[in-house]
Amino acid sequence: MARSVSFDRAADVYEATRGFPPGIAAVVAEAAIEMIGRDVRALEIGVGTGRIARPLAARGLRCVGVDLSPKMMAQLRALVADGSPAPVLVNADATRLPLADAHFDAVVSVHVFHLIPHWQAALSELRRVLRPGGVYLTGYDWRSADSPSGRFFDKWREIVSARELTAGHPGAHDFGDVKQFLLDSGAAMEERFAGEWQVTRTVAHALETIEHRTWSSTWEVPDHFFAECLAELRAWALAEFGPPEAAFTATHKFCWQAFRWG
Numbered sequence: 001m002a003r004s005v006s007f008d009r010a011a012d013v014y015e016a017t018r019g020f021p022p023g024i025a026a027v028v029a030e031a032a033i034e035m036i037g038r039d040v041r042a043l044e045i046g047v048g049t050g051r052i053a054r055p056l057a058a059r060g061l062r063c064v065g066v067d068l069s070p071k072m073m074a075q076l077r078a079l080v081a082d083g084s085p086a087p088v089l090v091n092a093d094a095t096r097l098p099l100a101d102a103h104f105d106a107v108v109s110v111h112v113f114h115l116i117p118h119w120q121a122a123l124s125e126l127r128r129v130l131r132p133g134g135v136y137l138t139g140y141d142w143r144s145a146d147s148p149s150g151r152f153f154d155k156w157r158e159i160v161s162a163r164e165l166t167a168g169h170p171g172a173h174d175f176g177d178v179k180q181f182l183l184d185s186g187a188a189m190e191e192r193f194a195g196e197w198q199v200t201r202t203v204a205h206a207l208e209t210i211e212h213r214t215w216s217s218t219w220e221v222p223d224h225f226f227a228e229c230l231a232e233l234r235a236w237a238l239a240e241f242g243p244p245e246a247a248f249t250a251t252h253k254f255c256w257q258a259f260r261w262g
Contacts, residue, residue, distance in 0.1 A: 004068055004093055005115040005170065005216060007048060011071035014049050015079070017214050020254075024195040028139070028254045029055035031194035032108070035258045036135050040105035043129060044087070045094045045122070046112030050076035052139070053087040053108075063087035064104075066097060094122040102131040110139045113178050114169040115216070123181060127261075136182070136259040140175060142193070147250040148241065149199070152206050153217065155236055159229050166220045179257070187259040196253045203237050204244035 007014065020028065033056070036042065040061060044053045047065025049072055057063045057080075065087040067073050073089045080086040092098050095118050107126050113119040126136060143150060160166070172178050183189065210218055211230055221229060241248060 003170075004095070004117065005219075006068040007216070008069045008071040009219070010214070010216070011049070011069060011075050013214060014072065014075065015051070017209070019051060020195075021197050024197055024254070025051065025055045027195040028052070028256075029059060031192055031254075031256055032056060032137060032139075033059060033061070035190065035192065035256060036106040036108075036137055041103065042106040042108055043099070043104045045107065045109040045126065046115070047076065047087060047089065048072045050079060050087060052110050054080060056108075057085040057087050060085070064090060064099070066090045066092050066094060066099075068093060095125060097125045097129055099129045101128055104129050104134060105131060106135050106137055108137045108139075111141070113172045113175070115171050117170040119171045119178065120181065123178070133260075136187075137256060138175070138178070138259070139254060139256045142253045142255045143199075143250050148248040149201065149206065149250050151240075152210075152233075152237065153215075156210060156217065156229070156233055159232050159236075160221055160225075163225060163229070165222070165225060165229075169216065182259045185261070187261050190258045190260075192256050192258075193253045194256060196251060198249050199252055200247055200249045202245055202247045203241045207234055207237060207244075 038060060042056060042061050042063050044063065044065045047053050047067045048069070050065065053063045053065045054076065065076070068091070070091055073091065076089065077086065090098065094112070094116055107130050113122065116122045130136060179189070209215060210233060213219060
């Protein structure tokens with residue numbers, strides 16, 4: 001049986017590679033609170049290093065975080081300032097939550113259901129622990145589909161797939177699958193963007209993130225194929241974007257989607 005993906009191997013670099021720029025975490029947290037309320041019990045599935053849960057807890061929300069990765073949660077504990085509120089942490093799989101029925105006013109997740117093979121079961125668990133009238137809040141980092149970063153990943157997946165290898169993830173193909181599943185279950189959706197920032201990368205840096213297997217889409221490619229795939233990506237990138245020191249900038253936003261059932 002396929003297992004959900006643990007981020008133990010990314011724990012040491014997660015904040016450096018996925019963290020928000022200064023000021024954005026506060027904007028994202030305040031937008032979340034506007035959608036779910038402040039005096040609530042909130043559960044985050046896939047809490048990781050607490051990119052979302054830490055600023056929510058700091059604003060007074062009673063937060064519980066669930067994650068498969070002990071190393072990610074150890075990073076979270078280390079990042080909480082002395083004397084600051086911290087989420088209660090539970091090491092568990094999202095498809096088997098060791099939590100009581102109808103206990104939470106809100107359940108939150110960000111970039112997690114593509115990592116869960118049985119994501120429909122995780123959504124059923126999510127609804128089990130959510131009280132009637134509660135809200136499921138999910139979010140993602142938005143960038144234009146034709147941004148240079150997006151094109152790098154699209155090309156990587158194309159190169160790997162051409163060799164009949166896996167460059168995807170074991171769970172939901174994209175959030176469109178999850179969104180449709182929730183809408184089909186009778187949920188109503190509210191969407192809101194929070195924060196906007198620019199990210200500038202060089203061609204060399206974009207290639208290094210693949211070479212160092214920073215992203216989970218690189219983890220399943222066997223070593224004996226990896227160098228070959230990387231060489232093809234490098235040749236494409238240099239032809240498409242120019243020399244290694246050439247830089248490109250992409251606009252990023254954070255998007256929250258709130259689901260409620262009548």
